[in-house]
Amino acid sequence: MPSPPRLRPPPASVRGFLDAHFTSPDNLAAAPALTELLRRECAGLDASLRRAEARLGAAAASWLARSAEARADLCRVRSRGVRVGAEDEGAEAVRTVGLPALVREIQRIDTIRLYAEATLQLEALVGNLEDVAFSIVRQAPKFNLSSILRKSNETKWKQGKLLHAVDAVRDIERELVQISTSRPQWTNLVMAVDSRVDKTLSILRPQALTDYRALLASLGWPPSLSSQDTEKDKYSQIPNPLVLMNKENKERYSQSFQALCALQHVQGNRELRLCQTAEVTPALADLKYFNRTACFDNGLWAIDELVHPIASRMEYHFAKWSEQPEFIFTLVYKITKDFMDGVDDVLQPLIDQARLVGLSAKESWVTGMVKMLVGYLERQIFPALVCSYQDHATVGKPEVDSSWMHLNDVMISFDKRMQLLADSGIQKIASLSEGLSRSLSVFSIYTEHPDWLQIWADVELSSAQDKLKSEMEDETNWSCSGQLDQLGHMENSMKFLLSTREDYKAPPVCEFVIKTALSMVERGRALPNRGMQIQYNRSSSVRFLNDFFLVLRERCEALELSNTALEDQSLSKTSCAINAARYCENVLREWDEDTTFLDMGPQGSLFTDEISFLVKLGTNYLEQILSSVLLEFEDLSSEYVQNIGSWSGQTILDDQTLDEENAGVSPGFVASLDVLTDRTTKLKRYLNSKDFLDLWRSIAEGLDYFICSSIRWGEVSFSDPGAIQLRVDTKALLHIFRPFCSRPEAFLPFLSESLKLLTMKRSDAQCLLEMLMDDTKSDNCLKHQGLHHVNASQAAKILSSRKFCG
Structure with missing residues (x-):
């Protein structure tokens, strides 16, 4: 009799699976549920296997089609010149007409399938979000102040539901971002989902804020702003209920605070995506950290809710100081500073736990207080000032202008002090500092009121x-x-x-x-x-x-x-x-x-x-000064300049030699030189050194052009005494500019080079004149003589005006 077959032991993976799910006999009751779970997983795997087989079949069919096409092409190559058979013609028609249409149809069907799958997935996510929101709102009437004090477990349940809703919004956002990136044409689907999510969030946020306010009220917030000490002018620090919380209340508050921050974060990311999609702010995508902090630029909702109840009590005092705004700013600064350390000790760890990178509790607290003050100024202070300014009866009155000046002076001082309080928080990331600091200024009131x-x-x-x-x-x-x-x-x-x-x-x-x-x-x-x-x-x-x-x-x-x-x-x-x-x-x-x-x-x-x-x-x-100086010099020396050359042989006899060192300036030139000396002296005294430098050089260049262009070269004759007299007069002119420059000749180049030509020896002058007649040598010979400003024609005229004795 054959022995019964031996049962193989189950694999190690199966044993591990069973050990994990059936650790005790009590777990056997869960066997039906586990069986159903395994059945669904097997069904899913079978479906995946069938889809894989279908894809394999499609790939094989595609390969066979291309193989048949290649075989047909080879047949046509071999039977070149032979008529293609009817079967090949049909295959060609299918290849050229049927296959592209078939591919397009398959792609359309595949797109419809993907659209349906995305719609079903988003429907499930949005439905989950709406169910959570409905459950929170449905339970809302049961949660009054007394119930919160008695039933902390119900509060935890509600916070858990809110965090569940936040996770659902985050999942929806992830899907919408993927769709917007890969399928931008599915705009209607994205808009439909956004519409439903916005409606749900419009219900969730007020409810979350209501619960948060109720919790704050149960904790004793806001504290009283007046006490016996303050009445006696003893401005001691106001007790902070957030610091005085016991362990249980602190846990409840931490959960509520973090849940509200998470809700604000996901809503801010939604607004960022909508802005980028609509290209309202195209530059936002380039900011590395913007997606984490865009929703917190104007402060945290949770901290703003700490400010609102304090604001109602502060405004009672503000109303007494409408004519003394400095007291309003002083009170706001004092309250902000009194609660600063408590806010930092209690709320900063919660912000860090929420992983809100770069956010400071102190800065958010200061932002909330500044926004509160801006709102009051916008409603009460500035409208009265504007009416006074626009009133025709008070326009131009000093007290109206002084009120504006005084208020803005106080605002500038207040801004600096509040900025110091805000900057005493954690070290901020450099790229975030500019964006977060925009809300700290009380001058943001002018943003909405450019008038x-x-x-x-x-x-x-x-x-x-x-x-x-x-x-x-x-x-x-x-x-x-x-x-x-x-x-x-x-x-x-x-x-x-x-x-x-x-x-x-x-x-x-x-x-x-x-x-x-x-x-x-x-x-x-x-x-x-x-x-x-x-x-x-x-x-x-x-x-x-x-x-x-x-x-x-x-x-x-x-x-x-x-x-x-x-x-x-x-x-x-x-x-x-x-x-x-x-x-x-x-x-x-x-x-x-x-x-x-x-x-x-x-x-x-x-x-x-x-x-x-x-x-x-x-x-x-x-x-104008240059023109006036030159015209004045021209008027005084016009007669002298016109007679240059004509007097060279009249004042000195031919057998007389003029002693250059003892010779005096021509009488007709003295008056113009005296006036020029007076003008340059006064201009040097009055003008700044840069402009005077440009001016005296321009004057020298203008005189150089005037004198040289006024001499009738080629028509007058310069004898030795005449050439020496012109050099004496020129030295007197250069002497006026010598205090301003060691070589003023550089700024009277034509006159200096003309004198150089007139005082050349006869042999050198004749040789140079002959060379100037040769066009090929004229330029080189002038440069060889150190003459760079007069051209060959001018030099020839000057040399021809020279009259040598003997």
């Missing part, structure tokens, strides 16, 4: 203009600060690295204007964003500077620079205005290079137009 910002700028401008008017009425503020420099000390004229007002010899009023404008710019830096700073500066500091620059131009236009005689007073005032323009131009250029001014204008400069105006103003009046 109020314009009023502030107008008040600042009016105040600055009134002060400037009194400064300009004192003529001593328009006097140049430069002292008379001693001519002959070259180092005094070599100082060209100008920086201060004294270096530019600008009048004192310029320093007042620059300091006033800079003060307005500094005050405008309190505004929270670049656009508001640009608007404020263009309406205040830029307009103030423009008004002063127009005054500069008017003062110059009122001066008459005569063509024949320059008045000393006109020369002094014009030089002073030029110095003022140059100094202001230099300051504005330095401001444009400062990082605080970068990107404040359309081309990266806030003062582009103003700088151009100043450059043009200084250049125009320098040209």
